[in-house]
Amino acid sequence: REREREDMVTWVFGYGSLIWKAGFRYDERLVGFIQGYRRVFYQGSTDHRGTPAFPGRTVTLEAFPGEVCWGVAYRISEEDEKIALEYLEVREKQYDMKVYLDFFTDPTSAIPAVSGVMVYVASPDKDLNK
Template sequence: MATWIFGYGSLIWRPGFAFDDKRVGFIRDYRRVFFQGSTDHRGTPAFPGRTVTLEPCPGEICWGVAYKLKEEDKKIALEDLEVREKQYDMKLYLDFFTDLYSLTPAISDVMVYYASPNKELNPNYLGPAPLEEIARQIVKAEGPSGPNRDYLFHLEDALLKFGCEDPHVRDLANAVRRLI
């Protein structure tokens, strides 16, 4: 059985694994939010950056990219993803759509890394905050993978390249630009 991974953050522009197929599309009833702390990539334990997770939100959609793992590379890809996405405490298996008007998913059971709001399971969850506060944190944060603002700007650019303007990402990127 094929393994598909849904990327809605850095996996969009930098999957980091071999894949057989790639499709732009979305999952339903979730929205992308900068509520997850990053102490290993875009921040430090002393000053976490912010990365995206999903928030359940009936009626919303979250655009991203689904990747079909190469069967011969699946074991290595999943091991690498477990390290890369280690601050995400859950995996969800969701339906992935490519057509806004279809009720039938293009792919069922796409694996999605999810950072839950449960602080016992996910100590790096930062949660919601005013937009300007999130922007200030992103401007100041930097980790081994680079400045937190680069993550935000790469995400904004990647989404725009396939015709998606995410209001949360857009508003946050504009707030960060005002501060730098």
């Protein structure tokens, strides 16, 4: 059955290190994918790798029709939401955008497992993300 955001819970999609190291409490973890995006190492980072002159690379998503990106979706309860989102805002600070997408667990189904999964992404402007 499709899970809606109205369930008073937050869903967050992890496609990089969030896959294996969430760092926050969650009630459910689903393996699956989002559509229309691909994983790329375009995001510049100086907070835990690289320098201001030579930023390191971290993964982000690029909108790309026909592509899918596999990862995990975490269900965060209303009780844990504030602490989890505060943690994620610090951890994911290099990503300047959030998008809300459908998340699928079954590649043969057109019906998403969850609608409105929050995804942290970097601006598509590669000059801003050097």
